Amino acid sequence: MNNYGTSVVVAARLDRLPLSRFHYKLLTINGCAWAFDAFDVGLVTFIATALIQAWHLSPAQVGILLSSGLLGMMAGAFLSGPAADRFGRKAVFQWTMLLFSAASLACAFAWDFTSLICFRFLVGVGLGGETPVVTALMGEFIPAKDRGKVQGLLNTFWAVGWLAAAALSYFIIPGIQDGWRWAFAIGALPALYIWVVRRKLPESPRWLALQGRDKEALAIVDQIEAEVAKTSKIPPVTEASMAAVSVAGKGSIGTLFSPQYWRTTLMLWLLWFLGMFGYYGLFAWLPSLLVKAGHSMVKSFLYVVIMQLAYIPNQILCAYGMDKFGRKRLLTANLLLAGVATVLFGWALGYGALEISQVVLLGVLTSFFVSGVWGITYTYTPELYPTSVRVTGTSMAATWSRLGSMMAPLVIGYALNFIGVTGAIAIVAGAFILAGIAVAILGRETQGRGLQ
Secondary structure (H helix, E strand, C coil): CCCCCHHHHHHHHHHCCCCCHHHHHHHHHHHHHHHHHHHHHHHHHHHHHHHHHHCCCCHHHHHHHHHHHHHHHHHHHHHHHHHHHHHCHHHHHHHHHHHHHHHHHHHHCCCCHHHHHHHHHHHHHHHHHHHHHHHHHHHCCCCHHHHHHHHHHHHHHHHHHHHHHHHHHHHHCCCCCCHHHHHHHHCCHHHHHHHHHHHHCCCCHHHHHHCCCHHHHHHHHHHHHHHHHCCCCCCCCCHHHHHCCCCCCCCCHHHHHCCCCHHHHHHHHHHHHHHHHHHHHHHCCHHHHHHHCCCCHHHHHHHHHHHHHCHHHHHHHHHHHHHHHCHHHHHHHHHHHHHHHHHHHHHHHHHCCCCHHHHHHHHHHHHHHHHHHHHHHHHHHHHCCCHHHHHHHHHHHHHHHHHHHHHHHHHHHHHHHHHHHHHHHHHHHHHHHHHHHHHHHHCCCCCCCCCC
16 A cells, blocks of 8 residues: 555545544534525625615615625635635635625625625625635545535535524514614624634645645544544555545646546536526525515515525435435436426516415425525535645636626616516526536536545
8 A cells, every 4th residue: 555645545544434423523614604604695685675775775786785795706716716725725714704704894884885895895705715615625524425415414504594694684684773784793703713613624634635745634634533433433444445546636727628627617617607697696686576576674584584494405305315316417407496496486476476475485496496406516516626626626616606696686687677577587597497408418427436
């Protein structure tokens, strides 16, 4: 076994570990950060509804407000990938979390629309930078046979964060003077979580080995094995398991367009752009659409909370289903079904022919399938690239997602004026369906494969 390099040794040792308390501890640490991210994304959709009344914002201004943070997320996603592949996952994780927490606090003290837009852009830079790092870092610790399940469970924390934002908005924003300011202030609390990340989260040993920091990488693997051994029996590293690991050398952005990866890159860019266009085109406007339909702000927030509850069941189903049925098949199915459900939901919203309970039920169905899309996508994407460009590849795909999410509130906002609610939501449905076709044609399966 001495003939193998450190990167091979690290990968083989990590992949043969049984799932243990150590892995679930990492899931909790990364999951809490994931929930904080979702909390902020969800929070601004409710605050926008409140600001329509407080600041008398026009639909165009609401679109700009929602898109400003998404523009920042695009910039953050573009920058964080190369930074994490060069300086380490953990360092970028901490700095991006600090940035979005500080900027969220600044939003609470915004004195006019322009200042709020600027602060929201900075929030987006931090948030967009953190997201691809969290998914890639988590995946680099999880054994191949369990990665779908654990990464899928990570995405259930997104639902928890979004629900927390909806619940806070329901109780705080309508009931307190300048409640939206207090909501932004609460969104700054993740800054305190940086100390947990610094103390409890190790750097990726796969990344350390690739940088030639062999002693640090092996020391972390030794610590992980010692912790896992307290509760589980660890199988030996065999010659066959070492030989099965192939490790790519250092790469660059150009690797994403090499003959081996260009189809993957094209598929992911389409998936993330269209998928996020659909997600933000629907959910960023949802509270405002319900208010526009004649429901009070409080009732509209409550309806959105109910719809978001559907996020959790399908996240769990997909988490366990990915390792059994594969990523590509489940992702394609969820995208196509999300498109169909969105068409029905848009018709119900636009024509008002159904009772509100039936409209909410269709919203729950739509939310159910959309949640599956992202539970799988965040697992699937980092698996498609080698360690040398994993976060770069993930962040480039996320950059396209931020372009889609930035365009969605603007496009849907203008579409509402010209073709109405049903027509605007049909655009969202089309985005989900096109993304499903792209995955079906260009995607490849990663079920059970090692990350190297």
